[in-house]
Amino acid sequence: MKFLKYIFSFFSLICILIFIYITYLFSSLDTKDYIFKEYNPPLTTQIFDKNLKLIANIFEQHRFYAKYEEFPPRLIEALVAIEDTSFFEHNGVNIDAIFRALIKIIKSGGKTMEGASTLTQQFIKNTELTPERTISRKIREALLAYKMETILSKEEILERYLNFIFFGHGYYGVKTAALGYFHKNLNELSLKEIAILVGLPKAPSSYDPTKHLDLSISRANNVIQRLYTLGWISKNEYEEALNEIPKVYDDTLTQNAAPYVVDEVIKQLNPSIRDLKTGGYKIILNIDLDVQEMAQKSLKWGYDEIVKRDKNANLDTLNGAMVVANHQNGEVLALVGGVDYEKSNYNRATQSMRQPGSSFKPFVYQVAINLGYSPMSEVADISRIFEGGAGNNEDWKPKNYSKDFSGLITLKKALSASRNLATINLALNIGLDVVYSKLTQMGFKNLPPNLSIVLGSFGISPLEYSKFYTMFGNYGKIKDLQIIKSIQDKNGNIIAEFEPKEQKISDEAQAFLVLDMMKNVVEQGTGRNARVEGIEIAGKTGTTNKSIDAWFCGVTPEIEAIIWYGNDNNYPMKKTEGGARTAAPVFKEFMIQYLEKFPNTTRKFSIPNDVKKGIYQKNIEYYTPKSPFPSQNTKFNESEIIF
Structure with missing residues (x-):
């Protein structure tokens, strides 16, 4: 009995000590330090296209929250x-x-x-x-x-x-799983x-x-x-x-259907939304995944065609980019920064600064038209030598791509045939200072203060370039392009909406005259490879020296597509590559798919009220009160002029 008493006493002592220890621990607990005060686990942010199709999940822990x-x-x-x-x-x-x-x-x-x-x-x-x-x-x-x-x-x-x-x-939470x-x-x-x-x-x-x-x-x-x-x-x-044996899916966690787009969205939002990957946001884009897929396939198709033509092409550096936008409302419908994201995540659509070459000429011609020139105004397509213009005391001798001269030609023909010399002479007629000033007012940056600007001798990204090209389809108004439409927080409240701003550069009628000239580029000029039956297309090709860059910028009544190819290291492509052969067919390939998906798209450009039709040199042409037909008795003697 005495032994049992000792055992009982010892056990009681142990229990008392444990009780005291537990009481101490309990009293020392600070509930504010623990998760049951308020529960905010990291949540997955989702990115959707304009039709609410999932583009990607971005997260630190992949989790969707479910209420009880x-x-x-x-x-x-x-x-x-x-x-x-x-x-x-x-x-x-x-x-x-x-x-x-x-x-x-x-x-x-x-x-x-x-x-x-x-x-x-x-x-x-x-x-x-x-x-x-x-x-x-x-x-x-x-x-x-x-x-x-x-x-x-x-x-x-x-x-x-x-x-x-x-x-x-990688699934956190039962809803996610x-x-x-x-x-x-x-x-x-x-x-x-x-x-x-x-x-x-x-x-x-x-x-x-x-x-x-x-x-x-x-x-x-x-x-x-x-x-x-x-x-x-x-x-x-x-x-x-x-x-039962359920069907189990082995998906990637991100579900990233447009990685170049997602990278750009994260880049744009990171400075302002610090919890972007943990806040459970719903980001709605203007991107259309169907259009994105068309653009990706078309860009890859064009890339494969280059490789077929040039067995020596450097596959490590050869690449391309494509941007599709609605020039009426500023929506970016597709953004493709390269032919294969897995091989290179460098976003050429947003990060690569490339010379636009002759695809820049429509902006120079818009300056002229805004000043009262007519598409039927004539300009000299003749050789000029600019002493010391090439630097290092060397003369600059610009040439046409075809290495010939056409004498006096209309602005419409000069743009359609992408005549370098005619464009340079037009800029000289206007005044280089005036051209430079007007282009700067449009918003172009880093323009060299010399005549080479009229041939696109400056760097610009395809996405930024797309913004300026909205001026033609939008009849004189440059529309800021928006990838992101709106952002909702985890409770479904809209916390941000993005509305594009616009800048008026030209009257509608004057802008239409240049648009019509660009239509002729596709119908009869260097952009013929972009023609698609049943829809009006305006556009411009661009090829820089030694075929380093190849562009086609195409505009329809509803959308535009900017296409670029080149080597990442700025090495020349094969000399036969250029805007007409390399990029223009890609626009056609894309538009065939686009029209099949969207058969009700507008197919003819509307004509502003101030635009009139008339007969000029036996052809039906457009004019406006500000840009009437010129007199038809101009004579010109070709000669080489030295400056």
Whole structure:
């Protein structure tokens, strides 16, 4: 008896000491430091196209949040059945389970470790505590679990648990896993799919159904067996679930359908939205994924054609870019920064500064038309020598691509045939200072203050260039181009909307005259390879010295497409490559696909009220009150002029 008294006294002392220690730990807990004060886990931001098709997920942890009301009852039942059957009865700690675990540990001589953790304890362990296996950590876990249950309801705890826990394959939260593995919302899941999901957290890598479907199914069957044993499902449900083999999808996490676009969106938003990858935003773009795919295929098709023609092409440096925009509203419909993102993520559509060459000429001609010149005004297509104009005391002797001269030709013919000398002489007639000033007012930057600007001798990115080209389809107004349409926060509130600004450069009628000249480029000039039956197209080719850059800039009544090819290291392509042969056919390839997808697109340019038709030199031509037909008695004697 005395021995038993000693044992009892010792045990009581131990209990008192444990009680004092636990009381101390409990009193020292600061709830404000723990996740149950407010739960804001990192959430995935999603990027959608204009038709709300998913373009990409961006995240630090791939997680979509689900409210408790979204959880089907079967999901809760399955989770509780396999992880914590008495979850709705205990206060965070299951004392009976702890004693059962202790008995098993004692009987096994310490060889068997029984966790006995409730769902609340599991949540605390995974969110707030270190993974060390010590008594003090375990006691702290239990105390926090108890305290959590005094602050949060059972439903709130389950909501946080199911949104936090890792389900393998990079999926955090049950909603993310349901969408990823099964392409289903939570309310669409079968019992077997639910069983697979609730079975995953115990060993996410081992039970990942994309890697170990057999183990995943076996684990799910244990869940189903447990539900049946508890009497929570019928025999028919039990047998049907056991026999089901769900379809499992092995998707990438980002689902990135337009990586060049996504890179640019992140670049534009990063300075202003610091939690872009964790805030659960919904970003709506003006991009149309169908148009994006057409542009990507067309650009690759053009690239392959270059390679076919030039067996010595350097495949490591040869590349291209394409931008498609709606010039009426400023929407960027497609942005392709290269032929293969996996080989090179350098975005040539936004980062590469390339010389536009002769594709820049329409802007020079717009300056002339705005000053009162007519498309029928004549300009001298003759040779000029500019002493010292090439630098290093060398003369500059600009030439036409065809290396011949046409004498006096109309502005319309000069642009259609892309005559360098005629364009230079036009700029001289206007005055270089005037041309430079007007082009600067349009918004062009880094223009060299010499005649070479009229031949596009400056760098500009395809996306920036696309903005200026809106002036033609938009009848004299340059429209800022927008990739992003709007941004919603995680609660669905619109926090930003992007409306493009515009700048008026020309009257509608004057802009139409240049647009009509560009139509002639496609119908009869250097852009003939871009012609598509059944739709009016205006455009301009561009080829820089030694075929370093090849451009085609095409405009229809609704959209425009800017296409560029070249070598990243600025080495020349094969000398036969150029805007007409290399880039213009790509526009045609793209437009054929576009018209098939959008057969109701507007096919004819509208004609402004101030534009008139008349007969000039036996042809029907357009004129305006500001740009009437010139007199038809001009004579000219060709000669070489030295400046």
